[in-house]
Amino acid sequence: MNDAVIAAFVPLVDCAVLVAAREQGFAAAEGIDLQLVKEPSWASLRDHLCLGHVDCAHALAPLPVALTLGVGHVRVDCVAPFVLGRGGNAVTLSARLVRELRTVAADALAGPAEAGRALAAVVRTRTAPLTLGMTFPFSNHNFDLRYWLAFAGIHPDRDVRLVAIPPPLMVDSLRAGLVDGFCVGEPWNSLAVAQGLGCIVATQAQLFPHAAEKVLAMRAAFAANEDVVGRLLRALDAAAAWADDAAHHAALAAQLARPDYLGVAASVIETILGGHQPLGPHAHVRDPDFLYFHRRAANQPSAANGMWIYAQMVRWGQLAPSETSQRLAAEVFRPDLYRRSLPSVRLEVPTFVPFDRIAFSAADVRAYVRQFPLHTPFTEFQAL
């Protein structure tokens, strides 16, 4: 008898490792009957995870941190022993807004820095603030978007209006004119581009190379099942290696395209996996590391992942700065569980330079946060 493990996911290309673990038999080979449950929203995924209706989840990396710290929700101790995907997010702006950007700067689509500066020029001339979508308060989409806006001198809480929208509703919100742009994971950026609704102006791979985007999150109590968790991580490791191999992208795209997973054309998913999807009418991504699942020690979590998230939460007033919170955030990520399950894996984590050349310093998070001119102060009122 295989052990049943139920995992919740939100329809996004980076649920690929879980899908491959089930569909390619990697989970069954480890004696696990991996059952996947599709969720309509991150709030629903969180509720099912917290109450034990599912054993683990394809989670936004900041989600288990927010739960462990009890921000925005009752405190539920969670751990993240495995990174399911690096990169894959992008910022898409509406076709109309992109036209405005190109009017103020001919090079507006040259990269995240140029696009940000052009957007800042547009924001300064507007009377009504722009509305931009992201996925959840505790998401890299929120943090990526805020970081990029603030880099350009746009205050994300004062100069624009940010709204949370579940990924599958993002494209329709752009079409309906409810938002002027958004930051979301794939395939939703590519679908907006394919339908002529907008252009991709920045990718997560440009903003924060090697970012831990989705993790396998579980309640700390579930992680105590050493045997099952060990086999699960080994299955995911094999699935991640399989999914990362370009030779398997067509097969993987066909599986993800199924209506019970993403319900999106396989051809669109395949170009995303290859990192050469259109940015708009003008260019393609051309970045094999746009989204990856296994190479470069992708699956190995680290304390720095948690501290980066802590830093963003503090910078934008979601959390009061504290040594304890910083330590708890770091401890959500569990390289020890990863290594215990995959002892033969010895990986050097590479270093990367982000678009603004400001490297994250886990050694001094306070100084890292203080160097930025734009912040939102924490107030009790905002703490929930």
Place this chain on the structure above:
Amino acid sequence: MGQRSLRILIIDENAVRAAILEEGLRVASSEEGGAVEVHYIRDMANVLPRIAAVDPDVILIDLENPSRDTLEQMFQVSRLARRPIAMFVDKSDSEAVQAAIDAGVSAYVVDGLRKERVRSILDVTISRFHAFDRLQNELQQAKSALEDRKIIDQAKAILMRQRGCTEDDAHVLLRRTAMNQNRKIADLARSLVAAAALLTEGGQ
């Protein structure tokens, strides 16, 4: 001065379920003798100012409603005087929370509301959500029973035509064959009708 009545806001795209819930909440509150105002929002357009206008003590929403991410973020950054929070805040009541999740209910409650009060609202909501599910199931069953009877009548007509037998004979034949093959009469009738349709089409 009379006490301000408790304000409950239902957000539901399903108008029938919302009506069932609304009625249940009114009945329960009149039995308890507490004053309750029940408000209802069906579509999510411009939802924050509408919520602010109601200034609810409790918001009830379908767990699967994809707008919950949007709502939660709005609550987090809004300057509403009283900020609603997900009901999981009180761990001591995890049984009630489990029951709510099972029924597909999620609730946001403003701080300071008495726990017993929240509990009784939640109980009514859970039972009404279940009642709605039962209603839907019964409707579904009634529909399929009607369809079964139709298809059995069709199968009998085919048998009567082909074998020149009476309706009673056709019924007995159907029932016996179904019993021998360990199938439902309706399933057998369905394949019989399908086969007959195929043969007639082929013959034409």
